[in-house]
Ligand SMILES: Cc1cc2nc3c(=O)[nH]c(=O)nc-3n(C[C@H](O)[C@H](O)[C@H](O)COP(=O)(O)OP(=O)(O)OC[C@H]3O[C@@H](n4cnc5c(N)ncnc54)[C@H](O)[C@@H]3O)c2cc1C
């Protein structure tokens with residue numbers, strides 16, 4: 225067991241650190257920012273990701289020929305740790321980098337692998353994920369969006385919902401039913417869908433924060449060329465699911481980074497707020513709560529290290545990798561709840577109120593955190609998966 | 621970075637698992653619960669033959685010279701079988717204190733005998749005030765013509781009744797801070813003025829004693845390390861022993877999870893195995909999360925104390941805070957998911973449930989360690 229870095233990795237860490245020190249945009253306000261990209265920051269974040277790409281700090285584990293750097297998860301981890309320390313802005317094209325890219329690299333034709341991944345990394349093309357539908361959320365395999373073959377084209381009709389980034393996305397990872405007569409999991413195909421095709425209509429949905437961050441997407445006889453099928457017709461379930469593990473890891477690094485930034489911000493908040501005349505960090509009860517958050521945050525980091533070790537050794541991550549999402553959600557939601565509790569009556573003030581603490585950022589991130597246990601698979605579903613796959617308990 | 625066990629360590633785990641399954645089944649544990657010693661000579665000698673009594677001692681003291689991460693593996697397996705007996709007190713408390721603070725002669729004398737299974741040791745540290753800090757040490761050691769006279773009461777002392785030597789923590793002087801003036805003294809079994817009383821305990825696999833010291837005289841050669849500089853080595857011992865305890869707790873919690881998920885697959889209610897119901901399934905998933913998290917923090921702490929990195933004290937407190945809560949919750953949920961059978965004496969679950977409780981309050985519970993974390997992160 226060894227937690228130390230090689231001299232090369234240490235040098236790499238220094239390089240990343242120095243670069244971040246000089247390059248984080250001065251307009252970026254990190255306070256309370258455990259957030260995912262916010263609409264108002266999209267342009268700044270697009271530029272930020274482009275610079276990260278040019279500096280070579282994104283797509284580290286992807287093969288060189290497809291825009292990556294052919295490095296290991298260790299370097300990837302180092303970059304995320306440094307981004308957390310530097311309170312760097314998040315990555316805008318998070319679904320592209322975390323899901324679309326690795327999936328295309330794993331299943332794509334040579335032409336697809338040449339065409340898409342590098343533009344994902346540079347943020348030239350933003351991706352969204354078209355999985356959920358009004359009648360297919362947790363039970364994704366019941367999705368009904370149809371794709372029917374017409375010559376060289378597939379004609380898509382149907383609807384997706386809760387689609388984050390659809391309003392800015394250039395491409396969509398689309399799951400559609402290509403064989404309605406096959407068993408549920410067998411008749412689905414994974415398409416790479418150009419959002420500018422005629423018949424694609426995006427309607428923003430306003431969410432709990434008041435912003436429109438996710439959308440409805442309608443398909444009215446959208447014609448997708450057959451070359452945009454990824455991983456073979458009727459193989460979409462396989463394609464969509466097998467890369468989830470890697471997705472969980474890379475998205476996991478990002479989540480871990482945001483949690484760390486949020487924790488530091490929370491402790492900083494607790495240091496300057498008082499309750500009943502006592503600074504919060506000096507209150508024994510609050511010290512307990514903050515220490516537990518610290519422990520849980522560190523726990524996610526070391527659990528991640530266990531999972532990465534398995535990958536670096538060429539093994540499949542075990543039980544420790546499956547718990548990450550759930551633990552992250554629980555910790556992050558508790559953190560946001562504590563921010564409200566620290567603010568006390570001030571928690572009621574919203575952006576625009578002069579006296580709102582930190583301009584009201586915590587209110588936003590608190591509300592946003594409610595989705596954490598829904599998006600990317602609900603906590604109930606995560607628990608079913610853990611119980612059935614890892615403990616071998618019987619399915620319903 | 622490589623945050624996993626080596627092949628040798630995995631082999632040690634496999635060997636230990638088999639050994640304890642054969643040598644320490646619950647019938648053995650239950651028999652030892654009924655007796656004062658908590659161990660048989662035969663079992664103790666087998667531990668010695670495996671090389672486990674000297675696992676972390678240097679070869680010159682008859683040990684195997686392995687590290688704390690290796691020990692973690694062994695402790696997990698011991699926890700898995702709720703192994704009774706004075707292993708912890710001998711190897712990790714008394715023995716480790718001698719290793720940390722003793723002179724070469726003292727180490728030679730005691731560690732090689734411990735490793736060979738010929739001697740057992742204990743550490744008389746805590747007192748009726750139930751404090752874990754230096755201020756809790758009030759037993760006095762008065763210097764008298766080169767000798768020391770020890771007086772006072774030690775409580776919650778593991779296995780003092782079977783120890784050939786008890787390391788007594790006593791105050792030699794009132795210094796500027798409570799950490800100053802703490803001494804460590806080797807008191808042999810049967811020393812005049814030392815009485816050892818075995819106490820009934822909820823967890824009968826752990827034998828706790830009250831040690832009364834009334835003008836116990838020991839010579840200058842009984843002092844471990846500097847006469848008033850015992851706190852620093854003791855703190856290191858406790859840190860290490862705490863990690864070992866956490867590993868034991870992880871092993872126990874994992875076993876409860878295994879028993880419970882197996883039971884949930886075979887116990888039928890309402891026409892289906894109870895593991896089909898989400899009321900059971902989700903609790904089992906929560907148990908797995910607790911166990912895995914406790915392991916992560918424990919392995920990290922084991923690495924940290926092994927390498928003696930600056931963050932070791934923080935890593936240890938994080939692990940103990942987490943493991944204390946986790947083992948308690950996991951063993952309690954295990955009982956609930958077993959229904960009525962989990963409440964019986966006959967079923968083994970209560971052995972784990974009680975071990976979780978005794979472990980929780982050994983070397984500080986979660987609340988104590990969270991406060992330590994708060995201090996160490998400068999809150
Ligand atoms: C902010 C946000 C962003 C999102 N972004 C995207 C996106 O970009 N792309 C995309 O495709 N989707 C996205 N989603 C959708 C998300 O994946 C789904 O909301 C999620 O999978 C749950 O589906 P559902 O909303 O239909 O809820 P349902 O599946 O109807 O679930 C309702 C409740 O029932 C529970 N439940 C359902 N089945 C079971 C079961 N078998 N056992 C126990 N409990 C069960 C659920 O846990 C939940 O509590 C996003 C969602 C949110 C909130």
Ligand SMILES: Cc1cc2nc3c(=O)[nH]c(=O)nc-3n(C[C@H](O)[C@H](O)[C@H](O)COP(=O)(O)OP(=O)(O)OC[C@H]3O[C@@H](n4cnc5c(N)ncnc54)[C@H](O)[C@@H]3O)c2cc1C
Pocket residue numbers: 887888889890894897898899900956957958959960961963
């Ligand atoms: C101290 C004590 C005194 C008792 N006294 C009496 C008495 O005087 N008279 C008497 O008749 N009985 C008595 N009982 C028995 C008691 O009623 C049963 O233990 C209880 O009903 C549970 O049944 P079980 O033990 O068979 O567990 P099981 O029914 O096997 O349950 C095991 C686990 O599965 C869970 N489970 C089972 N079905 C479901 C489901 N559909 N959904 C979700 N979870 C489920 C349970 O909640 C439990 O966690 C006593 C029990 C105890 C512990």
